Amino acid sequence: MKKFWMLALVLIIAISISACGSKAQLEEPKQTQETQKPEENLQESNETAEEGVETSKPESQEDSNNDNKGSIDESTSSKDAAYRIPDFQSMDFDGNEITNKFFADNMLTVVNVWTTTCPSCIEEIPVLQEIEEKYKDKGVRVLAILADNEVDAAKKILELKGGKYRNIITTESLIEGFLEQIMYVPTTLLVNSKGELIGEVIAGARSTEEFSKLIDDALKGL
Numbered sequence: 638m639k640k641f642w643m644l645a646l647v648l649i650i651a652i653s654i655s656a657c658g659s660k661a662q663l664e665e666p667k668q669t670q671e672t673q674k675p676e677e678n679l680q681e682s683n684e685t686a687e688e689g690v691e692t693s694k695p696e697s698q699e700d701s702n703n704d705n706k707g708s709i710d711e712s713t714s715s716k717d718a719a720y721r722i723p724d725f726q727s728m729d730f731d732g733n734e735i736t737n738k739f740f741a742d743n744m745l746t747v748v749n750v751w752t753t754t755c756p757s758c759i760e761e762i763p764v765l766q767e768i769e770e771k772y773k774d775k776g777v778r779v780l781a782i783l784a785d786n787e788v789d790a791a792k793k794i795l796e797l798k799g800g801k802y803r804n805i806i807t808t809e810s811l812i813e814g815f816l817e818q819i820m821y822v823p824t825t826l827l828v829n830s831k832g833e834l835i836g837e838v839i840a841g842a843r844s845t846e847e848f849s850k851l852i853d854d855a856l857k858g859l
Contacts, residue, residue, distance in 0.1 A: 744776030
């Protein structure tokens with residue numbers, strides 16, 4: 638189980654980094670490898686993902702551990718085909734437990750997957766904060782998932798960029814059936830109170846205006 642967890646985590650990190658640059662080689666990172674300083678990250682150019690990039694479709698899997706319907710990148714025009722984020726347990730950066738119950742408290746949750754080494758992810762932080770402030774009275778919250786689990790670096794980046802929304806770490810229960818299907822960072826999903834995907838997977842960074850339109854459209858359908 639420990640070996641599986643490490644391999645899965647390495648896979649997530651490698652996949653995450655690939656979205657902000659050339660395709661990364663999947664290899665075991667050295668234990669002595671240091672995370673790039675947040676100040677250096679903020680000076681890098683904002684390499685946004687290309688328009689029209691889609692997440693690749695995962696291979697079919699049996700639903701042995703959850704009752705998800707459909708795959709993460711399928712159309713959700715039908716409620717019967719809606720993808721639901723599997724049950725998970727995680728912690729925010731302050732050590733508080735976060736589960737799927739987070740979704741139940743909101744009309745809509747903006748789920749954002751990011752890493753500390755992705756310039757586009759970092760530049761999107763003020764946008765996500767603006768979205769949370771703009772829509773909090775309408776029951777919309779942001780929940781960010783840190784794919785590389787570099788919490789100390791992430792805290793510094795969030796402080797510098799003004800990100801105050803909830804961030805959680807990557808756990809095995811988040812990888813299985815969910816993060817293992819995420820091909821790029823940043824990737825954002827809009828989910829309802831049941832944790833079901835509304836609309837399409839959003840691959841790449843978006844502006845406040847673009848997010849606002851997507852959220853307005855999603856709220857109309859709830």
